[in-house]
Amino acid sequence: MSTCSPTVLCAVYSALQGKKELQVSLFQTLVLCMFNDGDRFSFEEVKSVTEIEEVELRRTLQSLACGKARVLTKEPKSKDVGDGDVFHFNDDFTHKLFRIKINQIQMKETQEENSNTSERVIQDRQYQIDAAIVRIMKMRKTLLHQDLLKECFGQLKFPAKASDLKKRIENLIDRDYLVRSDGSTNEYNYVA
Numbered sequence: 001m002s003t004c005s006p007t008v009l010c011a012v013y014s015a016l017q018g019k020k021e022l023q024v025s026l027f028q029t030l031v032l033c034m035f036n037d038g039d040r041f042s043f044e045e046v047k048s049v050t051e052i053e054e055v056e057l058r059r060t061l062q063s064l065a066c067g068k069a070r071v072l073t074k075e076p077k078s079k080d081v082g083d084g085d086v087f088h089f090n091d092d093f094t095h096k097l098f099r100i101k102i103n104q105i106q107m108k109e110t111q112e113e114n115s116n117t118s119e120r121v122i123q124d125r126q127y128q129i130d131a132a133i134v135r136i137m138k139m140r141k142t143l144l145h146q147d148l149l150k151e152c153f154g155q156l157k158f159p160a161k162a163s164d165l166k167k168r169i170e171n172l173i174d175r176d177y178l179v180r181s182d183g184s185t186n187e188y189n190y191v192a
Helices: 026-034 043-050 054-065 111-140 145-155 162-174
Strands: 007-012 019-024 040-042 072-075 086-089 099-101 142-144 178-180 187-190
Touching (some): 040 043, 162 178
Antiparallel strands (some): 040 086, 072 086
16 A cells, blocks of 8 residues: 555544544554544654654644644644644544545755755766767767857757766767867867
């Protein structure tokens, strides 16, 4: 079963609200089902019973207690979930709809994840840069450095830096796709 697959739970509230259907994720379902056995649980209790990894559990509890549809309440009241927080079933929950979709809160990407993503994008783009340089040089046979850069910028569908293109040209020279002209270090020849 996927952690993203939606589940529909039936929640019974005070006589004023009656029954509501909650469309939630698997992790949200695990947390909400705990409240069949009690009205109050600490963060540590939820963590030990559900065995959801801590980062994912914080996200899940935040979506249930701090989002638009607050089916749980938390003490102390804040937007972040702390280790000492206590969660209660919100019997006073009200909503105009019968079926309510409770979305998972998106976590912000950390600096490390952001740099890893950037590195993967650069690696994926290397092949596209190599292909563009080889295509251009195959067609032109001989080209000056600045002209090659201009044509590459025109062909590539993403913003590239001149330094990245220069690295890829050097790599293609090392792999014997291109050679520098005898008379000029600023001119490249395609090797068939």
